[in-house]
Amino acid sequence: MTTVNKILRLNTRDKNTLLRTSFLSQLGPTAMASMMEIAHISNYEGRDVLFREGEPADCFYSVLTGYVRLYRLNKDGREADIRICGPGDTFSECLLALGDRYLYNAQAAEPVTLARFDLQRVRALAEHETDVAKAIIRCLSDHLRTTMDCIANDRLQTAPQRVAHYLLTHCNTDGGAASIRLPFQKSLLAGKLGLAPEALSRAFSALKRCGVVVRGRTIQISDVNALKQI
């Protein structure tokens, strides 16, 4: 009965998004159904804090709509983003293996819809459903990969290079001109790239000479190949 309630909370739109999530999309029908049964939907307003580092953790999350900021604080209260999660992304899934406390703070960067999954129940599922175990492995691998990329980028690239890299990985063009619309605020992009907002601004204006024009959230690139030379 409770199961019915949970499923009812999923409107068609949310349900479809959930199916396309990095995690669920890999599952076979049985495993998929089990996961859907477990899913709880929650909504948050922009700036809402989902959880804080060190708090007891019982769930991991998949983003359905909107963006979530995962970040840490240092002793002085300065914040640094660790990851920005958008539609289809999963976070805190590394608690599935071990750990009962959240490892970072999570905040909605705008109104968001999330699916929550109880860690215990998914652990139990993974025991018997190979599909679920495989999805977890896949998901963790992807994360690990992007996270290692992030370290390498932080340590090797300057601000304009990071921005160029972001643009190149987000325009699906091989050469010539391209146009991108940022899915979120520039301040969020700055955090994602490990920059202060001012540094992002300056990076954009440094890229003007490479044919990058920014107006609001839309970015025009006159020559993709030129950007690759940065």
Next chain:
Amino acid sequence: MTTVNKILRLNTRDKNTLLRTSFLSQLGPTAMASMMEIAHISNYEGRDVLFREGEPADCFYSVLTGYVRLYRLNKDGREADIRICGPGDTFSECLLALGDRYLYNAQAAEPVTLARFDLQRVRALAEHETDVAKAIIRCLSDHLRTTMDCIANDRLQTAPQRVAHYLLTHCNTDGGAASIRLPFQKSLLAGKLGLAPEALSRAFSALKRCGVVVRGRTIQISDVNALKQI
């Protein structure tokens, strides 16, 4: 027969180290035996390159003795370490989920002994041995965690803070005095912390005022609590 050969290559010392590896230590007897059967041992001299970014990948690795440097290059040929792997650490295991090319360069920082595991065979094992799947999950999670920690540290902490943090996590004392012996060269530690060797030197001398004395590879800390205040 080939099996016998492989096992013969494992001397008792290597075998015992392998058993204590982050990966194998979690396995039950059956799974453990299967993995041991697959393991190939290789040795490298310091500076040897194990593989390069982009090369076809067929194995992942566990370190038995020595240290391995995982690093990327930028267009100018500058290097940045992504991870330093020591005895018990596993690397390139994220290729188990997906990918047939190495994601970074790997170099022996000193003479090392490694166990190699064929990706295909381990994937096949994981299908039926839940233990293996679980070990993979555990391994990836740990790895992801430390990698995210690394990003947060890079973005939030100054050089002396990173060094202090390293010292604190590597002396098993809660307060009072402590002594540490670095398991590798300082230049390797520098890379691990995302610093140039010179910056590490300067960080150490900045920590003198906090009661940190460095002589060769041994580091004396007069007051652990004082270090935490950095």
Next chain:
DNA sequence: CGGTAGATTGAGCCCAATCAATACCGGTGG
């Protein structure tokens, strides 16, 4: 006792963070 690799120290520079002020944009309400 040199020789060599690693570590330290100093000087100069560069990049990005910070702080502060201004410009812009999007919405709201008159």
Next chain:
DNA sequence: CCACCGGTATTGATTGGGCTCAATCTACCG
């Protein structure tokens, strides 16, 4: 439709942390 307002973005000036390069120092090994 315009004026206003709050949050976002940009720009400028300054600071500071860490990199680079080069020179010296040290430790280890033949």
